[in-house]
Amino acid sequence: MKKLHTIFAGLILLMLVGKAYSQDLDALLNAETKPTIDYATATFKASRIINGHSIEQMKKRQLDFRISHRFGVLNDGAYGLYGLDHSVIHFSLEYGVTDWLMLGVGRGSLNKTYDSFAKFRLLRQSSGAKSMPVSLSYLTSVELNSMKFTDPIRTNYFSSRLTYVSQLLIARKFNDNFSFQLTPTYIHRNLTKTELDKNDIFALGAGARYKLSKRLSLNAEYYYTYNPNAKYLDTRYYNSASVGIDIETGGHVFQIMLTNSQGMREGTFIPQTTDNWFDKGIHLGFNISRVFSFQKDNY
């Protein structure tokens, strides 16, 4: 009986080994395949969701040339060609120094603003051998308002025209189509319009994209300001809200949007949006991104 057992066990073992042998190349391949860290890529199509920064940044030695327009309000009507007569423009050059650091400089026609920023990638969302639920970046920027100083009572210091922005970008690509980002924001203005306005502004941004096809996505973005500017004469301030689409065509990304903000930098569109979606205060606009590579070898 014991002998029978041994033969039986031996047969099973032989069968197992035989089975492994017949598909051994695949088995060896699997054994040699090491677990990989799968980083989430292309959480958003461009480095902006609409007005604000997305978690994306240029990789090493990649230069992004961006041109953006925001037109006047749609309720200008036919006389102002639905806002197209009054465009503000912003253009910028943004460069990936390394995969984790992007530097940018820009100029906007609204308030004749010069700006510069640095964006640091701190964490990358990943699965597989290393798991990380979100991507995290830090953005810091300085904006200089270069409009002629018109207040005769005050001395015009250079520093009084500066605005500082700090943002944490926390993003997650939930699946191939849906990504979401939260953007806690702190803005410091050295000089505000009136003494009623706070120098320090706290805001929380939320942005999302949904891919409609491989080259088309629907985006939305909202910035909630906790301590908005006070109502000043007939000027009221609103939270910035935008919807748009991204169209990707190889080397270009076109972003076309409807937004109540005409500014295109954080220090402007977060605290200084004066138009209201529900009162004909909608601007049509677009961003164009063109990426140039200065990478010599294969990336």
Add this chain to the structure above:
Amino acid sequence: MLIVFVASFSAFSQGKFIDKNAFTSFYSSTPMEDILGESNEVLTILDSSNGEIVFQALMTTFHFKRALMEEHFNENYMESTKFPKAKFKGTIEGFKKEMLTAPVANIKITGVLNVHGVDKTITVPGTIGTDGGKLVATSKFKVTPEDYGIVIPSLVRDKVGKEMEITVKATYLPYGQ
């Protein structure tokens, strides 16, 4: 019984050759744009008992001069999160064990190429043999992305070639060393 086990186990990996860092590139050239993706992390195993050969490439190991090309390659064309690997499993035609120790000579390999989740049986030319004391194999062939369900939109049709030239270079070591 133990002896049987050990004997079968050693047979299991005997006569196998492996290269964990085989080179694979794909190249397309049009008047508008050249596209070149390269990976040095392709895994290949050769069975010297029957001339069977397998290749496995992780899509995310392919690198490009332009970071955007790499993103589009993974996001739009290969859909790397859905289909992370490409695999080829084939047999060297008229295989004899001596082919591995002889100087490098032309061969043909027939097998199944799986790219983007689509299987296709192909026969490709190649070379195999010993060069400078090392077992080396190469292959160069063309594939059509459409055959593997990879759609090139009309917008970029003049930038992406109709056919991709695939180049494979492997230098094998005995398995387990």
